[in-house]
Amino acid sequence: MNNTNTLISLRGVTVEYDGVVVLDHLDLDIKDKEFVTLLGPSGCGKTTTLRIIGGFTEPSQGDVFFDGVKINDVPPYKRNVNTVFQRYALFPHLNVYENIEFGLKITKLPEEERKKRIKEMLAMVGLSGFELRRVNQLSGGQQQRVAIARALVNHPRLLLLDEPLGALDLKLRKEMQIELKRIQQQLGITFLYVTHDQEEALTMSDRIVIMKNGEIQQMGTPTDIYNEPINAFVADFIGESNIVDGVMIEDYLVEFGGRRLPCLDGGFGKNVKVDVVIRPEDWEICKPENGQFRGIVKSSVFKGVHYELMVQAPGEEEEWMVHTIENHPVGSEIGLILTPDDIHIMNKMSPEEEAELVSALEADSILEDGEESDEE
């Protein structure tokens, strides 16, 4: 397997609707057989990026390359790309079997082969026995799985998936994640995947692209992105974080929350304002008198695997989010310790950027609550 081939490249792709810039000089390379995920708040341009690659939206500037060939003017039906649409777009006049068969019939695959592939596909998405159902007699999750099957059955070079598991319950979602990943590797198909769910992005992807307002914030492997977020936006978007104001006193020494602590970052200069990011799971809990920080547990919420505590010291402004597998009752006092590598220093965001972050994250959390809401 040749893993260094670039399958798709976007170069300076810009999309405007009525003068509003939706994608801003996007550069993106996706390697053959790679699993890349676009992650970002609602309205940041994920679907638009897929539409550019699928051929449904024309860039107002910039070029799209497929296998090194410029495909700006190639219509969608000549691109070796299939799409799982965000709103499924199943054909209502056809049943489940006919929907999945649609693309294979167009490419005139022999009947025997069609049957075989469709059977495999139905088994994979857990819909064997549903062949003759009308698609509007299916639940949202079932429709979504038909949409996945209908696209994947064609074995395209590149599959675009726009939140393909959004309508599924947690258990089915996890199963489908594993299945999709397995199929992707087995068939050697390149996946460009859109999701709101950062955990899904972290577990499935070879590479994650974090977007905001039509611009790429950071690209990298899940571990890179998680451990070395380039700015507070990324840090907060990928996993919950404590983000507080701090001052870089000198290299490797930062002051925040009224303490001076050693850290691993340098090169910011002296007495420079920065953002300090601390992952909730990085705190070590100890006796109050041994902590670098100490505070009262204000609230404790069980999150399935861990408890999420909010801890605040009397008279101090900062409130710390702490994840721990051991519960501490509300009202008790605890101490908190950080090692230097738990402290992540970021360049300060401008006030506008900060306001954007807040609103973007709010919009996003609303969306996650009502997954099937009609946005756009």
Next chain:
Amino acid sequence: MTKKQNSFTSNLYIFIVMAFMYLPILVMIIYSFNDSKSRGAWAGFTTKWYADLLQNESILTALWNTLIVAVISSVVATLLGTAAAVGIQAMKKRNRELIMNFTYLPVMSPEIVMGVSLMLLFVMFGVDFSLFTVIVAHITFNVPYVILSVLPKLRQMDKYLFEAAMDLGCTPLQAFMKVMLPEIMPGIISGFLIAFTFSLDDFNISYFVSGERAQTLPVLIYSMTRKRVSPEINALSAIIFVVVLTVLIITNLNDVRKEKQLQKGGRRG
């Protein structure tokens, strides 16, 4: 009022309405079997008028004309109207609204206006009245009805279906035939049926553009009744009524059957 009384009054009401609607037709059917040329008295049972009808050249020609005009004009109007609807749907909002107003205009204006203006048009271009002019006129007044019955279906259609079809390898034409057409078919069919019945029915417009040689049935009947209602007309009307009634019953039964099938299908799943 008790429930019983209530249902009695509502039944009475339905009876009266039905009587109003169907009594004239019933009378006409009875008289089509009356062995007398005049309308007044009952002079015994006969099927003579039906036999005469089959020999009456001018009536048979008019019937034939009517059917030809209805079939051709409704088919052509359906094709044109569907194409127009697809085009209108793809337009920008402002243009679409403008065109829609032009579409409503002929529907709203009295038919006699259409009839007279079409007549003037043909006269101006020196086109002799014939079946051709009748067909053209019928197409003209039928196209808007087709547009108006297809457009809502287009509007209801998920706009991503077309893209999904192209994504799966369809050319735009294939996508139209394989995905869009089946989606809007109910609208096309009802548009066709409306056009067909309006064409069969039309008197106002045909009257102005048919001339002597290309009379349709309504026009012929009108010209005959100016002298005297011939019992043959009664016979013909009776036949038409029975045919229409049968068609209606068959389509209704069909709908009921389909509905039942659908319900069964729904439960099976």
